[in-house]
Amino acid sequence: MSIQMSMKCAAKDPAVLDPGSMLHFEFVIFGFAVADNKDLERHIRMKQATRILYFCLGFLALLNFSFVQAEDPYRYYTWTVTYGSVKVLDQPQRVILINGQFPGPNIECNTNDNVIVNVFNKLDEPFLLTWNGVKQRRTSWQDGVLGTNCPIPPNSNWTYKFQTKDQIGTFNYFPSTALHRAAGGFGGFNVIQRSVISVPYPVPEAEFTLLVGDWYKTDHKVLQQKLDQGIPLPSPDALLINGLKNGPIFTGEKGKSYKFRVSNVGISTSFNFRIQGHTMTLVEVEGAHTMQEVYESLDVHPGQSVAVLVTLHASPKDYYIVASTRFTKSVLTTTGVLRYAGSNTPPSLPLPIGPTYHIHWSIKQARTIRLNLTANAARPNPQGSFHYGGINVVRQLFLANTAAKINGKLRYAVNGISYVDPTTPLKLADWFNIPGVFTLNSIPDKPTNATPVLAPSVVGTTLHDFVEIVLINTEDTVQSWHLDGYSFYVVAYGTRDRPWTPEKRNYRYNLVDAISRHTVQVYPGAWAAILVSLDNKGMWNFRSAIWSRRYLGQQLYFRVWNNEKSLYTETDVPPNALFCGKAKNPLNA
Structure with a gap:
């Protein structure tokens, strides 16, 4: 039997193939026939042909790889931040505009x-x-908080540069300085999957972004002055959807499904969200695909985001979209409209009823939100592992928030430390080894009975630490905690009558499919436990998402560090970095 195979690689000897030459292949394989060739000769020829084939195919693959390794796409935005007068409720008031818009423009991008x-x-x-929730991999330089960045001075500009690496989901942005967040400056930040990656639900006909939050008639600078004087903020005056008290209209066609991206952009208040005559299928929470449970209404706490699918299966008319406050003495309600295409029938009362103060109802709902372990999409927590239940915890933190008076004024503390921002950002001080800015591990790992003090509190951790954090709420209001740069697994919620004990890890923790998210609520007098893999190097803010509490000290920073100097773990200080405080001349500090 003889088999003949010939190959030509641009008329070159395959052993010394010129990488710049064109490739041309000819394969000629003749079928089985009787011949006088010896077995040894046949074996040698087959081996030679195989080597040549592998060499040429390997080089072709390498060449093709170089062609497809183009840089990921860039999206450029130029935003001008100004004050403007807008009639938000019943009278004009000063708000923060981005490119003349309130709320600001949405960012729509791909993984x-x-x-x-x-x-x-x-x-x-x-x-x-x-x-908020968009993870800057290896670059806390772009986080946009006073612990990592010098603020942008008036009448100047600064350029953020980051990548939405390995993430999809519903996020948002907002001002982090002073009390600017109470004046606007917020918007949606939506990351959709690349075309080569599927999502575990039918592709919706269209998407709608709903930015829901509480609102004050009082100017934000007046609110800030109250806090500076140690006076707590009053209850908000209203809820808004996309900057409107009533009226935003979202139009769809009967029989089709739509994705509603809903974010709580308020500064203090949880709300319940529902759509008259329709159910909602939860599909994503802050970048994590969920088990697709069906809900009539959903609680969304400060700083949180969800995405739901809604199928228009009812009679063609208009239906109310409703958000109402949770856990408040007086219930604030705002509405929008879901309109069927061609409808001339306005929505009708009564509004669908939602829960008001029912804490146990909210806890039970929160426990039903679980991670979809079969989702084939960008990982919601690239820093961690889906097998988090089998990872050894190397550090435990128990963080309790308390209200206290320091120097005669209201402050909020965590484990006895009420955070204050130094004039030099922590990240710059750490990077340039500037002394006298902060003390590492100045905050204890557990609550203490010590008198609260003012200080910049920084928890020192090592890159790749797997940490358990138990958040203990000592007050009678719902708390909300957010961690920049990360998603964490919310493994347990506890109640006032069942305080946390080590035994809870054995029978209360969800160590299989706990939801991965960046913001977690802690119910009055209760606790919540989270697990996080700290492998995003940098200086990261852990804060109350209730902005008055953060402003008055309920925050801290995680310094995630190792002694390796490598761009694979952390980028260098950006060439356009702003310098301030002791870092104005960092090389001479």
Whole structure:
């Protein structure tokens, strides 16, 4: 039997193939026939042909790989931040506009896109934006909080540069300085999957972004003055959807499904969200695909985001979209409209009823939100592992929030430390080894009975630590905690009558499919437990999402560090970095 195979690689000897030459292959395989060839000769020829084939195919694969390794797409934005007068409720008031818009423009991008946002600050005071839930991999330089960035001075600009690496989901952005968040400056930040990656639910006909939050008639600077005097903020005056008290209309066609991306952009209040005559299928929470449970209404706490699918199966007319406050003495309600295409029938009362103060109802609902372990999409927690239940915890933190008076004024403390921002950002001080800015591990790992003090509190951790954090709420209001740069697994909620004990790990923790998210609520007098893999190097803010509490000290920072100097673990200080405080001349500090 003889088999003949010939191959030509641009008329070159395959052993010394010129990488710049064109490739041309000819394969000639003749079928089985009787011949006089010896077995040895046949074996040698087959081996030679095989080597040549593998060499040429390997080189072709390498060449093709070089062609497809183009850089991920860039999306450029130029934003001008100004004050403007807008009639939000019943009278005009000063708000923060981005490119003349209230709320600001949404960012719509794909997984792995490079996002470049050039921000021009036309306010009368320094300003920063933070990207709520959008994880800046290896670069806390872009986080946009005072612990990592010098603020953008008035009448100047600064450019954020980061990548939406390995993530999809529903996020938002907002101002992180002073009490600017109470004046606007927020918007949606939606990351959709690349075309080569599927999502575990039918592709919706369209998407709607709903930014829901509480609102004050009082100017944000007056609210800030109250806090500076140690006076707690009053209850908000209203709830808004996309900056409107009533009226935003979302139109769809009967029989089709739509994705509603809903974010709580308020500064203090949880709300319940529902759509008259329709159910909602939860599909995503803050970048994590969920088990697709069906709900009539959903609680969304400060700083949180959800995405739901809604199928228009009812009679063609208009239906109310409703959000109402939770756990408040007086219930605030706002409405929008879901309109069937061609409808001439306005929505009718009564509004669908939602829960008001029912805490146990909310806890039970929260426990039903679980991670979809079979989802084939960008990982919601690239820093961690889906097998988190089998990872050894190397550090345990028990963090309790308390109200206290320091120097005669109201403050909020965590484990006895009420955070204050130094004039030099923590990240710059750490990077340039500037002394006298903060003390590492200045905050204890457990609550103490010590008198609360003012200080910049920083928890020192090592890159790749797997940490358990138990958040203990000592007060009679719902708390909400957010961690920049990460998603964490919410493994347990506890109640006032069943305080946390080590035994809870054995029978209360969900160590299989706990939801991965960046913001978690802690119910009055209760606790919540989270697990987080700290493998995003940098200085990361852990804060109350209730903004008055954060402003008065309920926050801290995680320094995630190792002694390796590598761009694979952390980028260098950006060439356009702003310098302030002791870091104005960092090389001489």
